[in-house]
Amino acid sequence: MKLASLKNGGKDGRLVVVSRDLQRAADARDIAPTLIAAIESWDRTAPRLQALYEQLNAGHVPSTPFDPRQAAAPLPRAPQWCDASAFLNHGELMQQAFGLPPIPEVQTVPLMYQGGSDDLLGPCDDVPLPDEAHGIDFEGEFGVIVDDVPMSCSAAQARGRILLLVQINDVSLRAMAPFEMKRGFGFFHAKPSSSFAPVAVTPDEIGDAWQDTRVSLDLAIELNGAWFGNPNGREMNFGFDQLIAHAATTRRLSAGTIIGSGTVSNAGGQKGSACIAERRAIEAIAGGAPATPFMKFGDRVRMEARSVGGPVFGAIDQRIVPARRPD
């Protein structure tokens, strides 16, 4: 099934079920007022939401047109947002291009940082940022939303805790990252609010493309209307099962926690990139200086993964804008 949160002036939005073709939405408030409420009692709500989804697809319930511009992130505030860097091809390109030191045990222990999860943006929301000089970039990713996960959960146990799949723009400020990485406390300024495609889907919605807890779909990226890349999610070096187990090593994860894959990246170069930094690395390796500039205010990025059957999560399509200075 497919679920979205419509903006309603509140912090969590209003839960709707969305038709498979993303054309229609049915009010789900009789089942749960918000997606986080539905997730917190998933055993009870999921069968009812699934039944409503089937009726919606069959045209048997009242519905309204689904407008992604009215959508918030599926979870506008999530309990936790843990973002990995699970496509090692990306890190290898960055290291090779910029002469970075190798990261210890990168092949065997996932890289993961803790992101802010209180202010996640919708698919068509403007992204307000303070300064173009910060090196504004996007990162196209896939992610999962989990049920409660106990501490020290194994990867095998983690598989059964995956409830929903999501598509993410992990906005990144490249000029701020090296300083923060060098200080050892990790990304903070370099990782402002992330944005989400309008619809979260259960894994069955992508059929055979849900392989070994990876989203094996192309993620089509456009920068200002021009092709930028369409890398596939199958080359993830760690599955989401392993990423969840990593996240839960010394903590419980609350239902609604989002685990991200990190920027999708494929070896070989033919599939382009899901972020500007990686294209700049490829340009540098090819023997020149990085040529593609980071984003300017007014620039747009579009990201959409589609399956053979049609749309999946809907598109992220948004613009970078200057943040309003506080009075």
Added chain:
Amino acid sequence: MKLASLKNGGKDGRLVVVSRDLQRAADARDIAPTLIAAIESWDRTAPRLQALYEQLNAGHVPSTPFDPRQAAAPLPRAPQWCDASAFLNHGELMQQAFGLPPIPEVQTVPLMYQGGSDDLLGPCDDVPLPDEAHGIDFEGEFGVIVDDVPMSCSAAQARGRILLLVQINDVSLRAMAPFEMKRGFGFFHAKPSSSFAPVAVTPDEIGDAWQDTRVSLDLAIELNGAWFGNPNGREMNFGFDQLIAHAATTRRLSAGTIIGSGTVSNAGGQKGSACIAERRAIEAIAGGAPATPFMKFGDRVRMEARSVGGPVFGAIDQRIVPARRPD
């Protein structure tokens, strides 16, 4: 005024107003069901909570005994938890003892990491952890809970956004930190759930000890009933106003965000330490090997800041226990 969240089986607890002497509690559900709900409409709720607090102190409203063992963290799940390391004396001791490289611009740019905020523990809760070999430590800290903070807020503007003060045990796993710091993605496994003293207080409750947005109180630390330290909060090298502005550089902070000071640490050594790692550093500098072991399962830590007038936040008094392995 003083506010607490009693455990009620829900994720956010039940809001009560607590008397100045921490002996009695008055139900606040007619004003707001939870502390996060109160904070999200503070202009409306704060005057009513303050009035109830005054009536409670005067014995003019129904009340029940306040039992800190029934208290959750004031915000058991907060929108965001941003923890600084604002007492530079602590970092200097660690560097000197263990020959660590200096951290760039540590005097001028606050150190801050993003912590998990979905599973914060109450003052008397056991702290479940998977393995004694992880180097289990406590960190005694102060913190503030803020109202909505706009992106790129100045320190002067940030002052007016501070709503409540809290006292924190930032549980830390020392054996995991160096590896995570070296990889550049920051603390993750090294920072499991933090714990909180039972009561959050408005700054006026500490009177003159609220100095330049610092909590100028001694924080008395006991490990298994023995004195461990009583460092004072006034030596913070950055005020909470500066820490809030730092946190908001490239993001908005939602009402209810918690900003931590980092482990309280005073120069000179007479005041002891608020964490084991720092005592071990002092032992190493004194010419030997670090002698004080990290915590074992069953060990207890107690932390309490008191003012001349009596108790402030109440005490954190909790035990480290082995986490139950998931089935």
